[in-house]
Amino acid sequence: MNFVWSRFAELGVDNLYDALALRCRVFVLEQGAFLDPDGFDRDAWHLLARDGAGTLQAYLRIVDPGLKYAEPSIGRVITAPEVRGTGAGRALFAEGVRQCEAVWPGAGIRISAQARLERLYADHGFVQVGRAYIEDTIPHLEMLRAGRGVDHLN
DSSP states (O other): OEEEEEEGGGSHHHHHHHHHHHHIIIIIIITOOOOOOOSOGGGEEEEEEEOTTOOEEEEEEEEOTTTSSSSOEEEEEEEOGGGTTTTHHHHHHHHHHHHHHHHSTTOOEEEEEEGGGHHHHHTTTOEEOSOOEEETTEEEEEEEEOOTTOOSOO
């Protein structure tokens, strides 16, 4: 996978179009109708993963700390259906964690995870905080990866 890491304003129209098309394909067509553009995209980093042919296969965004949560927040994590089960999603998420650590050294990372993916995120050091909840008709968990020097979970 070839990663493209960019702020919203630097994405360019092709990357933006591809990201929104994949998000729509997965979040709206597969998972049911909801409003994907939620106001956080402009204040986020975007990580796109393209295959050797240049096709977007996976995507996530990282919302700046203080906007959604106190910590940076990884979200909108998706892989194209044709690459699920290949490790593309794990590679994408690991790269997202690395980027968070580079931009916000020592900070924790908070996510709103689909409950069915708890193990994937646990494998990256995330633990559930709080109770499960429903978001857009899908069970979710708030999860936190504590930052360096943090010895408790909020």
